[in-house]
Amino acid sequence: xxxxxxxxxxxxxxxxxxxxxxxxxxxxAATAPGAHNELVPLSRLAPTVVxxxxxxxxxxxxxxxxxxxxxxxxxxxxxxxxxxxxxxxDLAAHGLGLKVFDCYRPQMAVDDFVRWGADLADQRTKxxxxxxxxxxxxxxxxxIAEKSGHSRASTADLTLxxxxxxRATQVIAGPVALGQEVDxxxxxxxxxxxxxxxxxxxxxxxxxxxxxLRALMQSHGWRNLPEEWWHYTLADEPWPQRYxxxxxx
Numbered sequence: 001x002x003x004x005x006x007x008x009x010x011x012x013x014x015x016x017x018x019x020x021x022x023x024x025x026x027x028x029a030a031t032a033p034g035a036h037n038e039l040v041p042l043s044r045l046a047p048t049v050v051x052x053x054x055x056x057x058x059x060x061x062x063x064x065x066x067x068x069x070x071x072x073x074x075x076x077x078x079x080x081x082x083x084x085x086x087x088x089x090d091l092a093a094h095g096l097g098l099k100v101f102d103c104y105r106p107q108m109a110v111d112d113f114v115r116w117g118a119d120l121a122d123q124r125t126k127x128x129x130x131x132x133x134x135x136x137x138x139x140x141x142x143x144i145a146e147k148s149g150h151s152r153a154s155t156a157d158l159t160l161x162x163x164x165x166x167r168a169t170q171v172i173a174g175p176v177a178l179g180q181e182v183d184x185x186x187x188x189x190x191x192x193x194x195x196x197x198x199x200x201x202x203x204x205x206x207x208x209x210x211x212x213l214r215a216l217m218q219s220h221g222w223r224n225l226p227e228e229w230w231h232y233t234l235a236d237e238p239w240p241q242r243y244x245x246x247x248x249x
Contacts, residue, residue, distance in 0.1 A: 039104055039153055039244065042074040046085035048092075049074070050099040050161055054188065055109060056248075061129035061189050062116045068106030068247045075104040075248055080154040080234045087220050094171045095164030099181060101188045101230065102157040105150030107245045117144035130191040142227065143191045151244055154237035157230045159184055160213055171212060173205035182209050188230050197229040 042049055051074050055066040076084070080103075088098050116122065117138050126135065130143070138144045149155040160182040162168045168176050174183035185206035186195045193199060197210050210229045217224065217232050225231035 038077065039075045039246070040078055040081050042076055042081050042084060042100065042103060045081045046088045046098075048097060049084065049088050050097065052099055052101055053103075054101050055105070061125050061191070062113070063125045066109045067112040068109035070247050070249045073248055074100045074102075074156070075153065076156065077104075077153040077234070077238050079236070079238050080156065083220050083222070083234060084156065087216065090216065090220075091160070092163070093167075095162065095167030096160050096172070096182070097163045098158050099161045100156050100158045102150060103155075104153040104244065104248065105148055105155075106247050107151050107243050108247065110146065110148045110151060113144055114146055129189060133191050138191065141191075147243065149233050152237055152239050152242060153244055154234040154239070156232055157188060157228075158232065159188065159230055160209070173208045182213075184209055184213075184229055186229075195228055195230075197224055197226050 043051070051072065053069065053072040053074060054060040055062075056069040056072040058064050060066065084098065084100075091097050117135070120135055123135060130138065133141060133143070150157075160172065162176050162178055162180055162182065165176045165178055168182075172182050176182075183206055185199070185202045186192065194201060197214060198207070202210070213229075214224045221235050222232040223235050225233070
């Protein structure tokens with residue numbers, strides 16, 4: 001049986017098909033987390049890092065999920081993710097590991113924080129997150145801002161967790177329990193001077209833990225925000241002026 005010859009495409013049809021294909025590829029690239037080597041999931045490079053992504057759920061200072069967090073995933077720039085993987089590798093020798101609370105933060109999430117900060121009637125989380133600071137002063141004191149380094153994809157909020165209590169006690173102080181966070185004196189996201197990395201009112205064990213974490217992070221090229229013991233930014237961040245908008249998915 002002889003097959004009928006296929007009719008060749010016209011030049012116009014070929015160009016149209018190519019345009020459709022290019023459009024589809026562009027759309028895929030715009031939504032993929034690793035598009036153009038920009039943002040990558042930390043789990044791809046450091047799967048043992050514990051992820052407790054607070055803004056995906058309600059366990060945060062706003063008290064509800066935040067706009068832009070559509071999955072409980074830590075995304076970072078390639079450089080930042082590789083660096084945290086090296087930090088995690090070094091911590092293993094000390095019986096410790098990283099836990100991250102927030103990483104890349106979409107601009108829409110920052111905008112959500114700003115809206116919440118302007119709503120002075122909403123005081124539901126005051127006792128837990130800002131007991132000593134009037135909500136009306138959160139902007140002036142720098143706790144809420146219209147731009148965040150997190151949106152540049154090379155900042156992470158993090159702490160230490162115990163993986164081997166015997167080894168961990170050689171470098172950190174205070175109570176040590178398998179799988180638990182190291183004592184840092186205050187919880188994550190407490191808007192208070194007690195969250196300052198070098199807060200003099202913290203007991204010696206807490207100061208030791210905070211400074212040990214800072215020294216380790218600095219050795220891998222990260223700088224700490226002095227007002228927040230948990231906040232670190234890659235010193236040589238690849239996009240110091242770029243703020244990403246894509247949601248975390």
